[in-house]
Amino acid sequence: MAVRGPEKGSARLTARGAATRRRIVATAADLMFRQGVAATPLDQVVDACGISKSQLYHYFPDKDALVTEVIAMREHLMVSAQKPQLEQVRSMRDLERWRDSLLTGLRERGLPYKCPIGSLANELSSRCDDARQSLAGIFGAWQGLIADGLARMREAGELDPGADPEELAVAVIAALQGGYLLAETMQDEQPFVVALDMAFDHVKAHVKTPVADLTQSDN
Amino acid sequence: MAVRGPEKGSARLTARGAATRRRIVATAADLMFRQGVAATPLDQVVDACGISKSQLYHYFPDKDALVTEVIAMREHLMVSAQKPQLEQVRSMRDLERWRDSLLTGLRERGLPYKCPIGSLANELSSRCDDARQSLAGIFGAWQGLIADGLARMREAGELDPGADPEELAVAVIAALQGGYLLAETMQDEQPFVVALDMAFDHVKAHVKTPVADLTQSDN
DNA sequence: TCGGGACTGGACGATTTGGTCCAGTCTGTG
DNA sequence: CACAGACTGGACCAAATCGTCCAGTCCCGA
Structure with a gap:
């Protein structure tokens, strides 16, 4: 590998x-x-x-080489699917559009409710450190795309200056991955929706209250 | 299988x-x-x-039977590890004790940063529907343990009456699973911590505001 | 037309793995 | 003791799978 x-x-x-x-x-x-x-x-x-x-x-030359290429293709597919949208993110509204597209994507694809990257990571990270590192790189790239969007939101004054885009991005991806796993195992999209909602509530908790905000902000 | x-x-x-x-x-x-x-x-x-x-x-009789028993043992281990603590949960403080034990558990075990149940679910849910259902049952049991604790918190007036314990429990588990996966892939516990924090912020967002909150609510 | 890459198709070897079988030994208990 | 279940140890089979090899055909551009 x-x-x-x-x-x-x-x-x-x-x-x-x-x-x-x-x-x-x-x-x-x-x-x-x-x-x-x-x-x-x-x-x-x-x-x-x-x-x-x-x-x-x-x-x-061998199966490992093929797998390596598969991983590379997954990265490419992820980036070309996510980057165009995430690059445009400058407001919570934009971010929510992205979330909606994730949801409709899940629904259109139907079963299996899996993340192509997450499932590879799960299977390969224990067995092949090269693959694990590649997958870690993909997660990192994904995190970067999201974090950049959040950073732009922060610059635009939509996000609290104290909010950490990188950390929020990690949280969002974690929720995504967990949501995928539960949805697949339960054969039900509900856990995915719930997890995504949690992640977005979490981001929203760092939104600079424009007017009187109903949702109380915890730390 | x-x-x-x-x-x-x-x-x-x-x-x-x-x-x-x-x-x-x-x-x-x-x-x-x-x-x-x-x-x-x-x-x-x-x-x-x-x-x-x-x-x-x-x-x-065959490997499948062994795997079936392994899954059953995982359920038993999970319940006997989680139930005693989760049964005691009646307040946010109790719940946070549980979270802390998850964290120290992760640190004590060290690598691999995986969830025994999650990794089984990921590998088997696509390939063997019997196993998938068993794993779904385990997730359901776990969800139940957490949800019961949250329900007690709600009864105790700590949680907002509108909060849905089942849904919150799903969110917590999803965050857990996503955190495990990222932590394992990145070989870093930080994503796990971040994901858990998100989940607990999410729960806290449904806590009945008791008095003036000390933790500054960021404007 | 000529050459090289694209491609077929299947034989073949090596290894791993799940699973079977059995002859015989050990161990604890009624 | 006698017997049943625990256990050894390895031979053995069958299937799956990775990977090799090669003779020969097809296709396309210089």
Whole structure:
């Protein structure tokens, strides 16, 4: 499970070859998301992808390398899905729009109620330190995106100067992850909603009271 | 991964036999906690336990049965660890004592920063519906213990009558789980602390304001 | 047209793992 | 003692899986 640099053979790659390569990673990512990494045999990837086994090994030296790419793709997908919205965040209203999109996303995808990153982290962090570090990096990037939005809110005077964007972002992600896990286990979206609401109440508790605020602010 | 009833052979069991059986489950639980269920071969359980393979199969028909028992043991451990404290909860102060014990527990155990139940849920809920349901039951039991405490707080007038103990309990557990996952992935207890603090702020937000609060309410 | 990467398809080896089987020993108790 | 259950120890099977290898075809651009 070593995290390698750019692939050896990636230098000379036809457009067609690159497309196939991406297809393999995408297929593997999907299967591994639903079944887990260990529970996804390469033969299944091969079948689902409609390629031959030798082709898979033509692009990837071993399963670990494939997993590494899957993780990288997950980071890319997360960033390209979250960044556009989070970058725009300058007010609580913006942040709530983001929350709403998380919710509708969960509902549209339906089961399984899992976070692609969280489930990878859970399975791999104990077994492969390279993967764990990559996943930690993804969480860090996510945290950064959220924290930046919160920081902008603070600059805009929406957030209390004493509020720590990084810490709030960690709390939000933790709530998200916990919500995903409970929702998946209970097969019910309610825990996810409850967790998200908690996180947003927590953020709101650091909102500079514009007018008389009903929700009393604890510390 | 079928969840069976009481074992077939459990009828005639010497004290010695029962002890060995428990030892097997405990050993398996520990290994599976640290490495994951799939990543724990039975041979390793056998070695770590100092028994012979035939003995393992003398007590358990297959690996699934062993996993089922491991889950049951996890429930038992959770309840016997949490119930005594949570049963006593009648005030915010009591609840905070419980939180403190969670924290010191995490610190004493050290790495891995995982929840034995959460990690099982994450790995098994996608792959075995029987296990998933058992784990959901454990989460439900945990939720119940917390919710009961919160309900007593409400009866005691410490909690707002409008507060929903069940919902608050779900939020607390979600924060816990998310905190564990982040802490484990980042190899840092801070996310766990942050998540727990969020959860407790959330509960406190439903505390009936007793008198003038000393903790400054930030404007 | 020629060459190289893309790709097939399946044989093959090695390893791991779950699971079976059994001959025989140990141990505690009625 | 006799017997039942506890236990050893390893041989053994079958399946899954990772990974290798190769002969040969297909496709595309210089």
